[in-house]
Amino acid sequence: MFLKNSLYAATALSLFTAGGAAADTITIATVNNGDMIRMQGYTDDFTAKTGHEVEWVTLEENVLRQRVTTDISTKGGAFDIMTIGMYETPIWGANDWLVPLNDLSAEYDVDDILPAMADGLSHDGTLYAAPFYGESSMIMYRKDLMEKAGMEMPKAPTWEFIKEAAAGMTDRDNDINGICLRGKAGWGEGGAFITAMSNSFGARWFDEDWNAQFDTEAWANTLNFYKDMMDESGPAGYAANGFNENLSLFQQGKCGMWIDATVAASFVTNADDSTVADKVGFALAPDTGLGKRSNWLWAWALAIPAGTQNEAAAKEFIEWATSKDYIELVAAKEGWANVPPGARTSLYENPEYQKVPFAQMTLDSILSADPKNSTVEPSPYVGIQFAAIPEFAGIATEVSQEFSAAYAGQQTVEEALAKAQEITNEAMEAAGYR
Amino acid sequence: MARNVTNQRKIINTTAAWAVGLLIFFPILWTILTSFKTEAQAIADPPIFLGFDWTIENYKAVLERSNYGRFLWNSIIIAGGSTILGIIIAVPAAWSMAFVPSKRTKDILLWMLSTKMLPAVGVLYPIYLLCIRFGILDSKIALVFILMLINLPIIVWMLYTYFKEIPGEILEAARMDGASLKDEVLYVLTPMAIPGIASTMLLNVILAWNEAFWTLNLTAAKAAPLTAFIASYSSPEGLFYAKLSAASTMAIAPILILGWFSQKQLVSGLTFGAVK
Numbered sequence: 001m002f003l004k005n006s007l008y009a010a011t012a013l014s015l016f017t018a019g020g021a022a023a024d025t026i027t028i029a030t031v032n033n034g035d036m037i038r039m040q041g042y043t044d045d046f047t048a049k050t051g052h053e054v055e056w057v058t059l060e061e062n063v064l065r066q067r068v069t070t071d072i073s074t075k076g077g078a079f080d081i082m083t084i085g086m087y088e089t090p091i092w093g094a095n096d097w098l099v100p101l102n103d104l105s106a107e108y109d110v111d112d113i114l115p116a117m118a119d120g121l122s123h124d125g126t127l128y129a130a131p132f133y134g135e136s137s138m139i140m141y142r143k144d145l146m147e148k149a150g151m152e153m154p155k156a157p158t159w160e161f162i163k164e165a166a167a168g169m170t171d172r173d174n175d176i177n178g179i180c181l182r183g184k185a186g187w188g189e190g191g192a193f194i195t196a197m198s199n200s201f202g203a204r205w206f207d208e209d210w211n212a213q214f215d216t217e218a219w220a221n222t223l224n225f226y227k228d229m230m231d232e233s234g235p236a237g238y239a240a241n242g243f244n245e246n247l248s249l250f251q252q253g254k255c256g257m258w259i260d261a262t263v264a265a266s267f268v269t270n271a272d273d274s275t276v277a278d279k280v281g282f283a284l285a286p287d288t289g290l291g292k293r294s295n296w297l298w299a300w301a302l303a304i305p306a307g308t309q310n311e312a313a314a315k316e317f318i319e320w321a322t323s324k325d326y327i328e329l330v331a332a333k334e335g336w337a338n339v340p341p342g343a344r345t346s347l348y349e350n351p352e353y354q355k356v357p358f359a360q361m362t363l364d365s366i367l368s369a370d371p372k373n374s375t376v377e378p379s380p381y382v383g384i385q386f387a388a389i390p391e392f393a394g395i396a397t398e399v400s401q402e403f404s405a406a407y408a409g410q411q412t413v414e415e416a417l418a419k420a421q422e423i424t425n426e427a428m429e430a431a432g433y434r
Numbered sequence: 435m436a437r438n439v440t441n442q443r444k445i446i447n448t449t450a451a452w453a454v455g456l457l458i459f460f461p462i463l464w465t466i467l468t469s470f471k472t473e474a475q476a477i478a479d480p481p482i483f484l485g486f487d488w489t490i491e492n493y494k495a496v497l498e499r500s501n502y503g504r505f506l507w508n509s510i511i512i513a514g515g516s517t518i519l520g521i522i523i524a525v526p527a528a529w530s531m532a533f534v535p536s537k538r539t540k541d542i543l544l545w546m547l548s549t550k551m552l553p554a555v556g557v558l559y560p561i562y563l564l565c566i567r568f569g570i571l572d573s574k575i576a577l578v579f580i581l582m583l584i585n586l587p588i589i590v591w592m593l594y595t596y597f598k599e600i601p602g603e604i605l606e607a608a609r610m611d612g613a614s615l616k617d618e619v620l621y622v623l624t625p626m627a628i629p630g631i632a633s634t635m636l637l638n639v640i641l642a643w644n645e646a647f648w649t650l651n652l653t654a655a656k657a658a659p660l661t662a663f664i665a666s667y668s669s670p671e672g673l674f675y676a677k678l679s680a681a682s683t684m685a686i687a688p689i690l691i692l693g694w695f696s697q698k699q700l701v702s703g704l705t706f707g708a709v710k
Contacts, residue, residue, distance in 0.1 A: 027655045032669040040499065055655035058666035063650055070558060070651060076566050078654040189670070243671050248477045251673075261671065273474050273673070 023051035024313040026080040029068050031061050031300065034266075035133050035340045036083065039321055042329060046320045052313045061188070072097045072305045080314045084129060084303050086120040086371070090388050092303070093123035099304040099311060101127045101318070108319050112344050117299050120371045120382075129301035130322040133263070134342030136365035137196065137295045139283040140250065140268055141257040142276060145169045145176065149256075156284040156293075159200065159225060162257065166233035169256030178233030180255035181226070183407045184242035187393050190407075191400030192296060192385035193259075198222040200287045200294040204375040205387050205424070210433040212424035214399075214417045218376075223413045227406065239407035251275060259285055261298070262365055265358035266337055282361040284368065290376045296385035297369035299343065342366055395427045462686070468679035469493070476676040492680035500663060502684060508574060509659035509688075512649070513642035515578035517635050520589045523582075525631070528593035529619050533602055543594065546587040554584075554647045565652060572654040580652070581642045588641070589634055596630030597623065632699050636692075643689045660685040 030036045036058070043054045057079065059067060068082045072092065084092070092098050104110050110118075110127065117131040139157070146153055149168035154161065166178030182193040195205070203218035213219065230238050233256075235249055243260060247267055250258045251274040258264070271277040285295035302321060304314045320326060324346055330339045336353045341362055347353050348363045374384040381387035386396065399420040406416035428434050468476050470488045496502070531539050561580065562571070570576040600623065608622045624631065646661040653662055667674060667681040693700070 029654070032666055032672070032674070034672050037499070057654050057658065057662075059650070059662070060665050060668035061670050063665050063668075067651060070562055074559065074562050074566060076562060076571055078572055244669075244673055247673055248479075251474075251477070252479055254479075263671065267672070 025053040028081040029079045030083040080310045089129045090123045093128035098128040129303035131299040131343040133340035134299040138365045143281040159286045170233045177235040178256040180246040183239040185401040185404040187396035189242040196296040196385040197294040202376040204379045214421040262362040505663040516581035517638040520582045524589040532597035592634045
């Protein structure tokens with residue numbers, strides 16, 4: 001009898017255990033970027049290994065941000081995995097909205113994640129999102145035009161050199177602009193660029209008491225330098241140009257230099273889309289000799305919202321998608337130039353990947369970015385092209401609108417900075433920081 | 435002589451009408467053309483109008499990546515369901531306002547319309563929380579109800595305007611012949627207002643089909659309609675304009691075809707009673 005009961009108990013237990021490990025369907029919200037789309041194509045590999053099915057919700061970046069913020073703040077439970085960035089992760093982690101990723105398997109090798117990425121995706125030393133791919137920003141330039149201008153790009157140029165080179169490469173008769181930079185309003189567009197640039201000019205968003213700093217000489221120098229250089233050597237209507245507009249100009253051979261996300265390197269060197277694929281060189285983002293360069297740091301990362309019903313399956317997916325094996329899988333099928341960059345140290349130690357022309361410069365750019373110490377003078381926030389506080393996105397969007405209006409000549413730089421100062425201080429006061 | 439002037443005016447009017455029509459239609463035409471280009475041709479400067487190698491690769495890529503059929507089916511259910519439900523509620527409402535008005539009818543009509551002035555995002559969180567509470571987040575039923583409620587003021591207003599054009603004496607005669615209220619609305623009023631009801635329904639289907647705030651914010655994988663399908667091809671970091679154009683063309687094609695075949699009905703309904 002005892003034996004029979006034990007048998008029943010063992011059967012029930014095994015059925016229960018099997019139920020626990022049963023196949024789940026997980027819903028993943030993600031952005032429409034090349035690497036993410038590629039990952040969707042390999043979902044079958046994950047399903048074959050784990051039995052879990054995956055449903056994708058792909059949205060435009062800004063729509064996704066609004067959508068997942070609504071869901072996570074209301075504990076809606078619509079998603080089991082969310083694709084978020086370095087801005088949201090520490091804020092949401094602090095709010096206990098995300099599942100900590102502190103129990104990933106030994107094979108996953110969490111220590112292999114680039115330290116800058118792990119830092120930016122952690123709160124109080126706990127990792128809350130695993131980087132799928134990471135990026136910094138760097139200079140992409142036309143080697144042929146640089147040579148024609150009789151100049152040579154140093155590995156780590158100054159802004160003065162860039163301004164001089166831009167003027168030298170500009171050829172209005174042939175529709176060539178010396179330099180293309182983001183000017184479009186939006187905290188993640190022109191706002192991100194000018195904030196990262198301002199770091200190298202010794203500017204910062206806030207002092208240690210959260211007072212806005214747009215009334216400082218450093219900010220005036222940043223904006224005046226940017227506007228003078230772009231008026232002289234930039235494309236017409238640069239105030240409305242973002243990543244895609246500049247990518248289009250560069251690929252059609254209309255830019256001498258472009259300073260933007262390192263992921264753009266794979267686009268501009270792709271002969272299928274770029275007319276200048278074999279003429280592109282890379283250099284670190286410029287500085288002014290104050291000890292900070294103007295490159296940013298960003299990662300698209302996978303996080304699990306607290307309260308999901310499929311936490312175990314979601315973790316399995318994250319371990320699969322951000323693993324060394326996934327990188328190997330993509331490399332085997334599509335070549336090393338197409339693997340998700342900027343997340344793992346081992347990728348940059350791989351001799352095959354070292355042959356990719358932009359690999360080393362991407363790594364150098366990422367390693368030179370420090371989100372915890374991004375400004376020349378001390379600041380109270382974490383982040384390079386943003387301040388990781390919930391209010392930043394709204395404030396920076398308004399501020400970047402004022403800056404874009406100045407680029408377009410609708411107001412002076414001084415007026416734009418005065419308005420930025422007022423907007424920021426008012427918002428910070430309303431939020432209780434001041 | 436007078437005939438010549440008339441012909442000249444006819445030509446001018448026709449040319450002007452075609453010019454305005456083409457101007458309005460051009461963005462759609464450009465989207466359709468772009469969907470048959472390669473990504474490099476899509477961003478070419480100067481733009482290529484017709485002299486490119488036509489390709490259907492973008493459509494193949496879109497169909498391979500997305501479950502278009504599911505998005506389409508969701509759009510049909512959501513747009514159709516919200517329209518039918520809206521008409522069922524709006525016909526009696528408009529009847530009472532048109533034929534049995536009270537002192538406050540005009541105020542109620544204006545108040546109903548004023549709800550359209552409320553920014554949708556202002557009620558996003560309450561509605562989102564309600565959907566969670568009732569377990570209808572990412573469901574078609576939630577969107578059918580919400581889009582019906584959003585478009586209800588317009589449906590009631592349009593039907594009210596059409597019903598006002600119908601002489602009350604006809605309904606009175608029906609009553610004298612012994613018609614009940616239900617018979618009066620169903621068998622006398624409704625058949626007479628068919629063009630108006632049809633154009634209201636068409637307009638509501640178009641509005642619901644194109645609605646992109648609630649359909650994006652209240653759906654995930656299960657109930658997402660074609661608006662989410664388009665949004666999944668928009669990217670701020672990467673030039674995928676040709677694929678985005680292919681997705682857009684596939685999303686607007688059904689409603690464009692519906693509009694094309696029903697344009698006569700739509701125009702006659704929209705101009706119903708405009709000239710007495």
